[in-house]
Amino acid sequence: MTAAxxxxxxxxxxxxxxxxxxxxxxxDPAELVWFLNPxxxxxxxxxxxxxxxxxxxxxxxxxxxxxxxxxxxxxxxIVPMERLVFEWGAVDGWPLLDPARPNDAPLTTLxxxxxxxxxxxxxxxxxxxxxxxxERAAEWLGSGxxxxxxxxxxxxxxxxxx
Amino acid sequence: xxxFEDDPADELLSATFAAxxxxxxxxxxxxxxxxxxxxxxxxxxxxxxxxxxSRHLKVLERAGLVTKSRAGQxxxxxxxxxxxxxxxxxxxxxxxxxxxxxxxxxxxxxxxxAAHKEGKNx
Numbered sequence: 497m498t499a500a501x502x503x504x505x506x507x508x509x510x511x512x513x514x515x516x517x518x519x520x521x522x523x524d525p526a527e528l529v530w531f532l533n534p535x536x537x538x539x540x541x542x543x544x545x546x547x548x549x550x551x552x553x554x555x556x557x558x559x560x561x562x563x564x565x566x567x568x569x570x571x572x573x574i575v576p577m578e579r580l581v582f583e584w585g586a587v588d589g590w591p592l593l594d595p596a597r598p599n600d601a602p603l604t605t606l607x608x609x610x611x612x613x614x615x616x617x618x619x620x621x622x623x624x625x626x627x628x629x630x631e632r633a634a635e636w637l638g639s640g641x642x643x644x645x646x647x648x649x650x651x652x653x654x655x656x657x658x
Numbered sequence: 659x660x661x662f663e664d665d666p667a668d669e670l671l672s673a674t675f676a677a678x679x680x681x682x683x684x685x686x687x688x689x690x691x692x693x694x695x696x697x698x699x700x701x702x703x704x705x706x707x708x709x710x711x712s713r714h715l716k717v718l719e720r721a722g723l724v725t726k727s728r729a730g731q732x733x734x735x736x737x738x739x740x741x742x743x744x745x746x747x748x749x750x751x752x753x754x755x756x757x758x759x760x761x762x763x764x765x766x767x768x769x770x771x772a773a774h775k776e777g778k779n780x
Contacts, residue, residue: 505753509760513767517774521763530766531759591752602752614771618763620756624749 504602504623511618515610518618519577522606523547531555531567541566549574554586565590569604580606584622600625670722674741677721682706683714687723690737694727700735 511518521527525545532539532555539556546552554568566589569582583601585591593601607619677683686700701711715735718724722741726733 503749505749507753507756507760509764511764511767513771514774517767517770518763521767521770527766527770530762534762604756618760620760622752622756624752 503626504621506619506621508620509618510611511616512614513616514614515577515608515616518608518616519580522580523553525553528553528555531557533557533559536560540564547571547574552586553582567591570598570601572603578608580608670741673721674723677717677723680714680717683718686711686714686718687737687742690724690735691739694734694736696732696734 513521521530523545525543528543528545531543536558539558541554541556543556544552544554549571552568552570554566556564557567558564566586567584568586568589569584570593571580571582573579573581582604583593583598584604585593585601587593587595591602602622602624605619605621605623607621609617609619611617678687682704685703689695689700689703697708697711697715700715701708704711715724715726719726723738725736725738727736
């Protein structure tokens with residue numbers, strides 16, 4: 497029953513670049529520009545990277561005139577060229593990080609494997625802690641709480657109360 | 659990002675979330691994940707009445723999470739894992755975020771590799 501107890505997803509990419517460059521693309525603020533949406537205007541804060549456990553990387557994302565947010569992560573584990581683990585999000589952004597509750601953040605694990613010289617397999621795994629998953633699921637449900645959704649829930653509440 | 663129309667699948671999903679919002683029902687599902695069980699077997703670990711367990715079961719059934727076998731005197735309950743997997747659809751924006759980022763990373767690396775080669779040659 498992985499869906500309910502261990503919620504997350506994995507993305508794997510085979511990249512035509514040596515592992516050292518893939519690592520640099522993730523950890524050098526000058527190279528992290530690929531995080532930004534293409535064709536968007538200047539950001540309110542330059543990309544920053546504090547590459548140490550407990551340090552953060554921060555990226556100001558602009559989607560359009562109406563939507564902009566901070567994202568990034570707080571590093572949990574750093575094994576150069578091999579493994580990078582961070583709590584995904586920002587204290588003032590999305591996903592929202594609460595410094596008092598680091599275990600509630602979606603944990604992102606990157607693994608860098610050089611398949612052959614010049615080819616790197618990057619595996620990105622995001623896992624959601626149980627509490628956060630429930631919260632987000634409820635939020636998602638809440639965002640759809642219109643028309644049919646509300647009545648469906650009301651019916652369920654009635655059934656449970658009866 | 660997500661469409662909410664009068665879609666029966668959406669209605670079912672909202673019922674699924676509501677069903678999962680209860681600790682007792684989650685524990686019942688966890689029990690069923692280990693295999694079929696009768697209502698009596700399901701009720702065993704809980705300090706609540708059999709009718710209360712039956713009500714929880716009805717919620718789980720309507721949410722598409724549990725099916726009751728029609729055959730046999732004891733009608734064992736079974737977990738419907740397909741519906742449980744759909745719950746993960748709330749994760750879509752998070753997955754989409756990184757999928758889009760990694761597309762861009764791929765493009766950016768091409769320019770990094772080119773610059774790297776140029777640096778080596780000069």
